Amino acid sequence: MSIVIEHLNYIYMSGGPYETHALHDVSLTIEDGEFVGLIGHTGSGKSTLVQHLNGLIMPASGRVLVDGMDLSDKQTDRRAIRQKVGLVFQYPENQLFEETVEKDIAFGPKNLGLNEAEIDRRVRDAMRRVALDYDALHDRSVFELSGGQMRRVAIAGVLAMEPRVLVLDEPCAGLDPRGREEILGLIRDLHREAGTTVVMVSHSMDDVASLAERVIVMNHGEVVMDGTPRDVFACGEELRGMGLDVPQAAQLAQKLRERGFGIPQGIYRIEEIRAEIARIAAQGGRHA
Amino acid sequence: MLKDITLGQYFPGHSPIHRMDPRMKLILTIAYIVGVFMVSNLPGYALALAFLYLVVRLSGIRFAYLLKGVKPLRFIILFTFVLNLLFTEGETVLFSLGFFTLTAEALESATFFALRLVFLVMGTSVLTLTTSPVQLTDGLERLMRPLQRFHFPAHELAMMMTIALRFIPTLLEETDKIQKAQMARGADFESGNLLARAKAMIPLLVPLFVSAFRRANDLAMAMEARCYRGGDHRTRLRELRYTRLDAIGALATAAFIAVVVLEGRLLG
Numbered sequence: 001m002s003i004v005i006e007h008l009n010y011i012y013m014s015g016g017p018y019e020t021h022a023l024h025d026v027s028l029t030i031e032d033g034e035f036v037g038l039i040g041h042t043g044s045g046k047s048t049l050v051q052h053l054n055g056l057i058m059p060a061s062g063r064v065l066v067d068g069m070d071l072s073d074k075q076t077d078r079r080a081i082r083q084k085v086g087l088v089f090q091y092p093e094n095q096l097f098e099e100t101v102e103k104d105i106a107f108g109p110k111n112l113g114l115n116e117a118e119i120d121r122r123v124r125d126a127m128r129r130v131a132l133d134y135d136a137l138h139d140r141s142v143f144e145l146s147g148g149q150m151r152r153v154a155i156a157g158v159l160a161m162e163p164r165v166l167v168l169d170e171p172c173a174g175l176d177p178r179g180r181e182e183i184l185g186l187i188r189d190l191h192r193e194a195g196t197t198v199v200m201v202s203h204s205m206d207d208v209a210s211l212a213e214r215v216i217v218m219n220h221g222e223v224v225m226d227g228t229p230r231d232v233f234a235c236g237e238e239l240r241g242m243g244l245d246v247p248q249a250a251q252l253a254q255k256l257r258e259r260g261f262g263i264p265q266g267i268y269r270i271e272e273i274r275a276e277i278a279r280i281a282a283q284g285g286r287h288a
Numbered sequence: 289m290l291k292d293i294t295l296g297q298y299f300p301g302h303s304p305i306h307r308m309d310p311r312m313k314l315i316l317t318i319a320y321i322v323g324v325f326m327v328s329n330l331p332g333y334a335l336a337l338a339f340l341y342l343v344v345r346l347s348g349i350r351f352a353y354l355l356k357g358v359k360p361l362r363f364i365i366l367f368t369f370v371l372n373l374l375f376t377e378g379e380t381v382l383f384s385l386g387f388f389t390l391t392a393e394a395l396e397s398a399t400f401f402a403l404r405l406v407f408l409v410m411g412t413s414v415l416t417l418t419t420s421p422v423q424l425t426d427g428l429e430r431l432m433r434p435l436q437r438f439h440f441p442a443h444e445l446a447m448m449m450t451i452a453l454r455f456i457p458t459l460l461e462e463t464d465k466i467q468k469a470q471m472a473r474g475a476d477f478e479s480g481n482l483l484a485r486a487k488a489m490i491p492l493l494v495p496l497f498v499s500a501f502r503r504a505n506d507l508a509m510a511m512e513a514r515c516y517r518g519g520d521h522r523t524r525l526r527e528l529r530y531t532r533l534d535a536i537g538a539l540a541t542a543a544f545i546a547v548v549v550l551e552g553r554l555l556g
């Protein structure tokens with residue numbers, strides 16, 4: 001199931017004093033099974049773009065096709081699209097409202113009109129995927145949980161729809177390092193085990209480097225780079241010019257290169273730089 | 289949509305109208321509306337329109353933008369027009385169909401009533417479009433200050449208005465976001481009967497209230513942390529001052545009212 005975006009434009013508050021042209025002629029295709037990292041400086045249009053993917057906002061011009069169905073088309077069943085493309089907003093814990101964890105996660109499946117048994121299965125499955133203990137937590141109030149737990153309940157609420165494509169808008173924003181690791185881990189597992197297509201918006205180059213197979217860079221509402229992490233993170237100068245940076249491993253590689261160590265170009269992962277440093281250390285010196 | 293309402297929106301700028309003292313603008317807006325309500329014939333309304341047009345041109349705002357603000361209210365205006373048409377008594381029968389008779393008096397009173405509403409909306413829109421919310425409440429507070437002698441909570445009221453105005457856009461944005469988040473989980477806010485729709489609001493209202501209370505709490509703490517103790521002994525960053533612009537505005541409005549009154553005497 002692919003998502004095709006053709007010449008997409010979007011304007012906020014068209015005609016008013018604060019008109020913002022948030023997306024300019026964006027065209028791209030997201031293939032089945034990909035893991036896409038979407039990066040860009042604040043205000044570059046990432047959130048606006050991802051809200052087009054399940055028809056929450058409609059293009060000013062251009063098209064979005066999910067599975068061949070045009071989202072602007074009146075005939076298209078929006079709810080079916082939203083089941084296929086699950087969207088986790090930034091700070092999703094702000095949307096929790098039910099009395100218990102179980103009921104909140106069941107909200108989506110209920111809206112799909114599933115039967116009790118299926119809803120129960122999905123709630124348990126979603127809680128397992130986000131590493132929440134069903135027996136201990138299912139009848140707790142959502143407002144009694146810790147921030148990290150609330151975030152996971154919110155993500156489970158979207159997973160319970162069993163989407164083919166999972167879109168996450170800065171899923172780790174505002175979490176401590178441990179919380180980040182947990183969320184990133186569950187996204188990684190979902191992609192590997194269930195084969196879910198993932199689109200992840202992130203401000204952290206390191207998170208993108210460790211997970212994504214493809215990186216899309218946005219700047220002022222346009223897609224300016226689109227390629228493998230290796231290619232994109234090789235363009236340190238351009239990225240810095242847009243208020244972004246390269247992952248720490250790539251920064252370290254660059255610093256070592258400047259000091260005269262023979263580190264090959266295109267290194268951006270922690271494991272790679274670790275291996276390189278080990279190799280140099282084993283050779284016992286500079287200018288290897 | 290909520291965003292179509294120009295009443296209450298601010299259109300930033302540096303025109304002479306923008307630079308006038310908010311107190312004077314408040315007074316002159318009220319004076320203008322009183323003037324419009326004194327108008328009793330069509331040339332008078334033409335005059336009121338001409339005056340408004342002049343002010344809007346000076347403010348640099350497109351007149352069409354102001355008219356757009358009247359659009360969401362068209363049903364209310366139409367409704368009052370029809371009501372007046374039906375229930376005003378009169379003698380000069382223009383037209384009669386069954387038990388319905390249209391009299392010249394009813395037509396006149398309905399038209400004038402509708403026009404007054406339109407001018408009321410447009411007049412206040414000019415005020416809010418050219419005055420930032422902060423200035424507006426500042427002006428209101430200063431105008432209400434003499435009432436404090438009678439234990440009228442002018443400062444508290446103004447502070448409450450400032451805070452409300454400050455948070456309306458934030459809460460609208462928040463509502464929009466929560467609504468979208470629930471729609472992403474298959475929620476449907478648009479179809480079903482009244483009961484179903486009311487129930488569909490729960491997933492929207494609960495998070496909204498939670499967030500509003502949290503914001504209110506944060507704000508209260510932030511204000512206390514900065515030693516806010518109410519209106520007494522507070523000094524201001526920007527003192528309000530009347531300038532030549534205000535004198536010109538006052539004279540122009542006074543002239544408008546004088547002409548309206550005279551014209552009413554002569555023609556009406």
Ligand SMILES: Nc1ncnc2c1ncn2[C@@H]1O[C@H](COP(=O)(O)OP(=O)(O)OP(=O)(O)O)[C@@H](O)[C@H]1O
Pocket residue numbers: 012013020022040041042043044045046047048049461
């Ligand atoms: N609801 C809205 N109303 C008006 N303008 C908006 C709205 N949402 C976003 N914008 C504007 O559209 C542009 C793109 O915003 P968007 O939220 O898509 O950026 P972003 O890349 O997600 O930024 P961030 O990294 O800060 O989340 C910005 O200039 C923003 O000010």
Ligand SMILES: [Mg+2]
Pocket residue numbers: 046047048090169
């Ligand atoms: Mg965003």
